[in-house]
Amino acid sequence: MAATVRGAIRELIEQTMVTMAALLEASDRELSVPSSHGCAQGKDVWTLITNDIDHEKIHTGQVLEGRYESRITASPMERLVAEWLVERARFIGSLIGLTDEQFNTETGPGQWTYRAIAKHVLTVEQDSLKTMAADQAARGVVLRDNSGSRSSPTSP
Incomplete structure (x- = not known):
């Protein structure tokens, strides 16, 4: 596991993609197959997962609980990002199980396709970030790079 929080989060997200792909490649029948893993408690893959x-x-x-007891409270932005991540996972979860054909069909007569909705969500997010960055640059706000180090809007 990475020694930094961001590194650990990256590892967890990358493993989420690997696990999701492996589970989605397996059939529903796989869930009732006995598992030799100790955490399956002598039962099946469903129990394991x-x-x-x-x-x-x-x-x-x-x-x-550890954060609460240690009084390590998230900042408003950190809390916002955590809650956004939960909603992103919920949105992705709503797409799981659609075939590619279904993904490209309307959600209802005359409605957007599932793909158009996903593109819209992505575009709105990207636009929000661009606007936020432009507004910060206009105000001369000092930004933090991905390592947490301070950098000015004009320096790399």
Whole structure:
């Protein structure tokens, strides 16, 4: 695991993509197949994966409790980013299971396609970030780069 928070988050997101691909490649029948993994508790793949989900919830609680007890409160922006990430995951989850053909069909007669909705969500987000960066540059705001170091809007 990376030694930095951003590095760890990147690893977790990358592994999420790997796990999602592996699970989506497996059929629903795979869920009822016995699993030799200890966390399946002598049961099937469904039990293994749901145990992994519960395990993640348990450790989320552990992190939140540790932060609470240590008074490590997220800043308003950090909280906003965390909540946005939850909604992004929920949006991605709403697309899972659509075929490519369904993805390119209207959600209802005369409505946008699922693809158009996804593109719209992406475009609105990109536009918001561009506007935010332009507004910050116009105000001469000192930005932080991805490492957390301070940099001016005009320096790399």
